[in-house]
Amino acid sequence: MNDYLSQVSALIIKHLESSPLTAQEQQELDAWLEASPQNKALFSRLTDPAYVREALQRMHSYNAEAGWQKIQYAYTNPTAVAPMQRSPQWKYWVAAATILVAIAGAALLYLYFPGKTTPIAATNVPQPAKDIPAPAVSKATITLQNGKRISVDSLSIGTNALQEKTAIQKTADGQIAYTGDEASNTEMHFNTLTNPRGSKVIQLTLNDGTKIWLNTESEIRYPVAFTSTSREVEMKGEAYFEVAKDAAKPFVVKSNGTAIQVTGTHFNVNAYMDEVSLNVSLLEGGVKVSKGSNTVTLMPGEQAQVNDNIKINAQADMEQVMAWKNGSFSFKGEDIYTTMRQLSRWYNVDIHFKEAVFEKFYGDISRDKNISSVLKMLETTGSVHFKTAGNMIEVYK
Known part of the structure; x- marks a missing residue:
């Protein structure tokens, strides 16, 4: 890391530890923040406990055990971080964010430099x-309500399992489909489809007829059958939705503190934690995107870029957005x-x-x-x- 980036990293770490910055240090940090919206977005994420926790979980899953042990040490040893009159949980995520900056350093900061x-x-x-080679098979798994995990590639064509009165089927081209009468399901059971790194895109059809394409390193949690007055799913990573129309039951996608509500439409959600913003791109129909007290309504061809606030890109390139699916x-x-x-x-x-x-x-x-x-x-x-x-x-x- 060059000297300038080392200095910026040090200033961010000092800020996270609630150590007072000198006037010159504050001026340097402010100058970096004002240099680009991406810098502000990065700084906002590093001071967001939810993002830090998620990022550290990702790092830990990539065999970052040593870093995790350091975080645990910082949490159990108050001297590992600057004293603060705040809760132990606050101390934990500040220590975590500090270590995250130290570990990620160059990769996080270089990410936003123009060229x-x-x-x-x-x-x-x-x-x-x-x-x-490019992924040749699906490595996706389905986690059932009881915690049992099923490899999609190992499933035979046809009906493979029953959840309540809904059947899980695998088609000849590898798609997963849930079929059955929603009205006959009396309890809300959830399944989770996980598509890891290095795995082919997988298509999922929900019990209501909604079609979802799940990109690599992505996950979606959904009811086996929609028995309530709304249709809610939760996701991480990236997915494209073709939602079956049902005005009586709005379809809601939740991800990273953002809610996307529709009744029937086509849209893409890119919610990878290591990207600058969560992006919702609308191909047809209409969607409402909400985070906190902020809500926007998109028209076809528009994209919502979500950070602390929501910005609308009225000229989003949908061909580029959909390239992964195509x-x-x-x-x-x-x-x-x-x-x-x-x-x-x-x-x-x-x-x-x-x-x-x-x-x-x-x-x-x-x-x-x-x-x-x-x-x-x-x-x-x-x-x-x-x-x-x-x-x-x-x-x-």
Whole structure:
């Protein structure tokens, strides 16, 4: 990390510890915050207990055991953080956020730096002998009401299980569908569909006929049958919805403190925790997006960008939004960090930045290609290079 970014990290950590900043330090932190909306969004997330907790859970799941042990130590040893007249829970998340900044450092801060733009050459690139292929099978799992976990790939075609009076079926093309008479279900049972990194996109049809496409590293929790006056689901990651119309039962998607309400429409939700904002993109129909006291109504072609507030992008590129569902990566000015996060999820690889790379990309690349072909295309810009070692991709100039 260069000296400037090291200083910014130190200032954020000092702020989280409630240590007083000098006038010059406060001026430096304010200047960084005002430099871009992305900086403000990052700072807001690092001071949000819910985001810190979720991010640390993600880091822990990626074998960050040492970091987690440090957090536990900070929680059980008050001297690990600056004394504060606040609850133990407050001490916990401040310590957690402090360690998160220290661990994530360069990756979190470099993420938001602007750079030059260079188009990707749309050429066919030969693949090297050692390679990481695109996902060929579904690694998704269904967790039933009783906690039993079922691998979707292991299910046979046809009816596989009953929840209440609803059947779980697998179609010939690998889709999962819930079928049955909603009125015959007397209790609310929930299932969870989890699609991990390195897994194909999976399609789910709910009992009401709503269709959902779940991207990699995503999860959705839903009732087996909608027995109440509303239809509510919870999700993480990214999903595309084609909601069955039912004016009497609004359909509500909840994610990261945001609620999206519709009666029947098509929309995409990108709620990955490591992205700058939660984005709701409307293709047809209408949706209401709410967070706290803020509520907006979208028209087709608009996108709600949710942070502390909700901003509407009236000229969202829906082809780019839907590229993942349609089998491609679509880059239209994305920086290297946004680009590599997409590759990391799809190919289940870890990314290590050897140094700051100021590069943006333009172009479309099939998600069916092996990762070497994608990296070679990115390298045609001439400003970024990659080295693959097992499941680790190193990025350097």
